[in-house]
């Protein structure tokens with residue numbers, strides 16, 4: 119079940135869902151808007167000949183900070199990581215989905231390229247996978263509304279929410295745009 123504005127407000131008021139810092143004006147009919155922080159991670163493509171998810175490539179991305187009043191310019195075809203200004207915390211019976219904003223989509227800006235699912239139990243900034251599919255560069259201003267978070271009530275609380283010891287929970291508590299940690303506990307099932 120997708121939470122309505124009144125249910126989102128009530129979950130935030132009773133402290134089960136946290137959107138920090140929270141502003142009432144960010145609540146939409148059945149989502150809550152999230153804003154862009156000033157931290158970005160750009161890809162250092164010249165350092166590696168290939169992206170290998172099975173090993174740590176610590177120099178694959180580099181942090182860039184947009185200074186006050188400055189925009190980060192995303193060129194056509196470019197892909198960068200960014201993060202929400204808000205820290206999101208979900209209980210064990212609510213999952214989230216990060217969705218784009220139509221006004222930005224109409225300009226060719228993709229907010230998350232593939233992964234938009236937020237597990238029940240997750241806490242941290244949400245990492246944004248930003249890409250520009252337009253033919254002109256687009257200016258990204260820290261503080262601008264960059265996406266919206268939908269909240270979905272589970273049929274029952276998760277037995278093992280995100281952050282439980284049973285999972286790697288590689289992104290629990292992440293701060294700022296966080297590069298892939300797919301190399302941690304990387305394994306491939308044997309394909310016959």
Ligand SMILES: Nc1ccn([C@H]2C[C@H](O)[C@@H](COP(=O)(O)OP(=O)(O)OP(=O)(O)O)O2)c(=O)n1
Pocket residue numbers: 216230233234235236237238240243244245246247280286287288289
């Ligand atoms: N655009 C997104 C999507 C997800 N997340 C966070 C919230 C999710 O609960 C967490 C893990 O997402 P996935 O389960 O999709 O990622 P993995 O399966 O790769 O990681 P893990 O093994 O930690 O579950 O990452 C994020 O910060 N930004």
